[in-house]
Amino acid sequence: KQEVTQIPAALSVPEGENLVLNCSFTDSAIYNLQWFRQDPGKGLTSLLLIQSSQREQTSGRLNASLDKSSGRSTLYIAASQPGDSATYLCAVNYNNDMRFGAGTRLTVKP
């Protein structure tokens, strides 16, 4: 069964800290992995897409890494800000089937 797990479920940090969110998946035969941000009551906003042949992708203060063989991805957020507070979800794409984790709820305190 293709499962996606995100740890921790919730995280609270003071403003300015660097932090890492984790995503693990049981089936390593992936096409790509995508990180999303979801604000309360809203849809998902795509942050980064990593193809299976890539090791990492960067966008501004965000850096996502992918280790397919170990079934893991991390999302690194540098110099966190209160505006980064949201739920972060990873989604693993298995051809026609995309599996989502339950997300990590991040709170950045001023």
Place this chain on the structure above:
Amino acid sequence: EADIYQTPRYLVIGTGKKITLECSQTMGHDKMYWYQQDPGMELHLIHYSYGVNSTEKGDLSSESTVSRIRTEHFPLTLESARPSHTSQYLCASSEAFRNTIYFGEGSWLTVV
């Protein structure tokens, strides 16, 4: 900014009523999806489409139906709503299954 729109955003209806949730995208994407998400839980795929006249069921059993008569439009219909249908419904689209997927803002449905 993704151009995918859902209406209504919020809806409260009575048990047994028929409801259609609308989803439109202006990006010309062939692939469209409907997901169901309960608060704090993961998304579950309930329907998807490869293109016009194509509809498939996802891995979460759903009593809803979908249609894809036009590329840009992928409505979801509940013929007889029940309280167990109370949830957030998210519509999404992508150029291909392996490309970035874009989501609408979601439709919050409450059945009383």
